[in-house]
Amino acid sequence: MIVLLYRIPKFRICNVNEAAPPVLIPEADIARRIDELAKQISADYQDKGDLVLIGVLKGAFIFLADLSRRLTIPRTIEFIAVSSYEKSDVPSGAVRLVMDVRGNIEGRHVLIVEDIVDTGRTLEYLIGMLESHGPASIRTCALLHKPESATVDVDIDYVGFGIGGEWVVGYGLDYAEHNRTLPYIGKIKPAD
Ligand code: PRP
Numbered sequence: 001m002i003v004l005l006y007r008i009p010k011f012r013i014c015n016v017n018e019a020a021p022p023v024l025i026p027e028a029d030i031a032r033r034i035d036e037l038a039k040q041i042s043a044d045y046q047d048k049g050d051l052v053l054i055g056v057l058k059g060a061f062i063f064l065a066d067l068s069r070r071l072t073i074p075r076t077i078e079f080i081a082v083s084s085y086e087k088s089d090v091p092s093g094a095v096r097l098v099m100d101v102r103g104n105i106e107g108r109h110v111l112i113v114e115d116i117v118d119t120g121r122t123l124e125y126l127i128g129m130l131e132s133h134g135p136a137s138i139r140t141c142a143l144l145h146k147p148e149s150a151t152v153d154v155d156i157d158y159v160g161f162g163i164g165g166e167w168v169v170g171y172g173l174d175y176a177e178h179n180r181t182l183p184y185i186g187k188i189k190p191a192d
Helices: 027-044 061-070 121-131
Strands: 023-025 051-057 075-083 096-099 109-117 137-145 158-162 167-169 185-189
Touching: 027 061, 027 137, 027 158, 051 061, 051 121, 061 075, 061 109, 075 121, 109 121, 121 137
Parallel strands: 051 075, 051 109, 109 137, 137 158
Antiparallel strands: 023 185, 075 096, 167 185
8 A cells, every 4th residue: 555655744844753843933924924025025126136145054045945936036046154053052152154155246235034033143243244245235134033032233124023032943943953844933942
């Protein structure tokens, strides 16, 4: 007998041995909000020419893929990788560049795409670092924002959802590399 594993709910989760965390933001709400963000960004950059989207690895890879495909303006894709947290519950505060963008962003409009802004330190670091490449402009976009966790003042031009202090996974976000490919935002731990 052939069993279609993907038809069994539990097997929709990539890591099949993990229990599915409770839903904080359903898949359909994420899709709807990304549609709205894409419309707004497309309108804002309508007359500005090519937009360079810079996805922050690893967490932003799914958000960037979905957002970029919904834009109706010319765009190119870059990635950057930083390491901001030690592998523990406590943010170290240190941000380290692991991989720079490949393309030249001098004179071009840049949109940094993040999965989540927590303390804001990563985004603050990235804005300062990318400014040194001489872009025409830099704006920021984050699917999730934890305003109560901010330790630095950083502007986010496009925000998907504001959330509380809870720990979240899915749609690119992980906890110790687990649950990144969950199709929704799940809650794994309440706010401290
Ligand atoms: C997460 C997230 C952001 C950063 C935000 O990355 O993707 O880049 O933390 O935190 P902050 O606002 O407190 O600086 P993480 O270091 O977990 O790496 P990952 O994206 O590779 O999972």
